[in-house]
Amino acid sequence: MTHTQAGLQALLKATQAVVELETLPVVLERIARAAVELVDAEYGALGVIATDRDGLESFIHVGMPEGDAAAIGHLPEGRGVLGALIDDPMPIRLQHLADHPRSVGFPAAHPQMDAFLGVPISIRSEVYGNLYLTNPRRGAFTEEDEQLVTALAATAGFVIANARLFEETRLRQQWAAASAQIASTLLESSSESALSLLADELIGRTTADRVCVVLRGAEPLTVHVAEARGDGAEDLAGLLLPAMRTAASVVFEHGDPRTRRGARHDPDPDAFAIVDADGGAGAVMFLPLRSGSTTWGVLAVARRPGRAAFSTAELDLADDLAGRVALSIELARAREQRQRALLVDDRSRIARDLHDHVIQQLFATGLELQAIAESVPDPGMSTRLQAAVATLDESIAHIRTIIFAMTPRDERSQSVRHQVLEIAAACSNGLPQPVAVSFVGPVDLLVTGPLTEHVTAVVRELLMNAAKHASASSIQLRVTAELGHVRISVEDDGVGIAPDGKRSGLANLSARAESLGGTFLIASEPGRTAAVWSAPLGEDHDG
Missing domain, CATH: 3.30.450.40 (GAF domain)
Incomplete structure (x- = not known):
């Protein structure tokens, strides 16, 4: 051969x-x-x-x-x-x-x-x-x-x-499967958890070693790493960067995806998104998340050094995935807005029914019982009927508070009722049952200006004391505006105030009342604690 x-x-x-x-x-x-x-x-x-x-x-x-x-x-x-x-x-x-x-x-x-x-x-x-x-x-x-x-x-x-x-x-099949699964998952989730879920799904279903979801920063000319997964993610989440230090800002500006290959000894301004190891920088691509013509977010997807750079085909596939993801998030937000609108309509209907029918019937029943109580010869029976009328009056007050809370309002509204209800809701976390709130008198008309800040501060202090230290099963809050005074009363069925317990918060409440020309009284024993704070209306409370 x-x-x-x-x-x-x-x-x-x-x-x-x-x-x-x-x-x-x-x-x-x-x-x-x-x-x-x-x-x-x-x-x-x-x-x-x-x-x-x-x-x-x-x-x-x-x-x-x-x-x-x-x-x-x-x-x-x-x-x-x-x-x-x-x-x-x-x-x-x-x-x-x-x-x-x-x-x-x-x-x-x-x-x-x-x-x-x-x-x-x-x-x-x-x-x-x-x-x-x-x-x-x-x-x-x-x-x-x-x-x-x-x-x-x-x-x-x-x-x-x-x-x-x-x-x-193979990559098309992989990216298409990931795109379909991620979009489906996002459609079934809430918009609040969408970005976290998106980062979890991307790192688990794609070939990436690091995934960052980047949003515009609260400060001008900054970007914010909202979510990070994969290599070094714990050091990246929440990072605020000058926009000029990353190609993500260019994607925000122009809305086009970008990619860069890995290199060695590369002092790159996109270092937050790039996986660095052994003196090398891995490949990375930046994908826009769009709503119409506006880019509201950027996905930074990176690989470790030594792995292949993202090809043109991968960039196209990943950009298509980003488009599907952004659409899914927009649809999830639209669904939630629709659900909120339906909830507001339903609450409005219930509030109207309560106001137009339930309160009217309870009020009529109370008048009838009051008339009967005045006509019966038996004093004991008359007293019981008067007590029933008082209970109906209290129920009407509670229903009116519920109607007020359910009625749609301008998000910018900051009336004292709104603030008190929000404080009560926050303090109800961890309690056996929510704080029962009622209002007496034209609270929103009479409690205005600087007095509003005093009232909300007192409500917060009293409710937090009861929620944290009383071990109570029920707490009642009543805010009254009448006879020239605003009065805040809080009652609970807890263990009471220990004689040697700290009273710095209560001393502050007493000092606040005295500075306004009001009073603060408290009576406590095991099973019942009642605190009443009051201040005059219609005066200058700037001090």
Whole structure:
């Protein structure tokens, strides 16, 4: 068998080794290994050229033990002789690497390499990468070796193209499945939890190592990392950054997705979103979250250094996912607004029914019982009927408070009733039953201006004392505005105030009443504590 026939058989064997349909990383490693075996070289590698043609995006090497590769440090970046092949994609065959004018030597711990053969790999008219081979065991690379590797590189181009299509199809399926699942999950969730849920779903269902959801900051020209998941997320959530320090601001401005590949020793202004490790920066893409023509948020999706950069296809797929996600969040918000509108309408109807029917009937019943109480000769029966009338009056007061709380109002409204009801609701957390609130008299008309602040402060102090220290099962609050005074009374069925207990809060309430010309009285025993605070109406309470 002639040397040429042996070479052709070796080429056929190498071709058969790489034509099987596999994932792209597996295909690249097989091509590099087949090239080494084809020309019987000691070391070989396949370098993938970055999309901007500034160096190598990835470097797959064979023949060198992992321990030796780790001792060298970072992989080649496509400078020196490797860069010459990128700049001018023509085969390079050297007897000695040091003879080339762009040779820059080797880093510490790098094995000795002498003879060199470099051949470009093209996919159609695009140069995808290069095959690098060194140290042939026969002593030097021949012209026939160059021709064989060039033929293998041509076949490898078609194989890589098919593997890329296979990889893109797989990615499309993966992103489409993630997009559908995330959109469905967001539609079923509340808008308040949407961003947190979005970050959880993205980090779990995509190929990302870090996900950040970025919003416009409260301060001008700032951005805010609302959610972060993945590598280093605990240091990123809540971060406030100047807008000029990140490409997210450009996405906010123009609404177009952006991507950047990984690099080494890269002082990048997008460092908050990029995964850094071993002196390298991973790939990242920024995706707009839009509502109509407005970009209200940005997704920053990143990979660790050494992983492949995001391809154009991935960027398109991820941008489509971001669009679906933003639409799902908008639909969830619209659904909640609709539900709130329906709730407001329902509350308005109930409030009207309570006012127009229930209160009228209770009031009529009370008048009838009062008339009967005045006409019956039995004093005991008359007293019981009067007590029933008083109970009806109290029930009417409670119903009126409920009607007021249910009636739709301007969100900017800050009447004393609204504030008292909000304080009572907040203090009801953790209690066996909510604080019972009632109002007597035209509270909103008479309690205005600086007096409102005094009243709300007193209500908050009394309710918090009862809720925290009384161990009560029920608390009643009544605010009365009549006879020239505002009066706040709070009763509970708790353990009472210990004689040696701290009274700093109660002393403050007493001092506040005295400064306004009012009074503060408290009576306490186990099972019942009553506190009454009052101040005159219609005076200057600025002090």
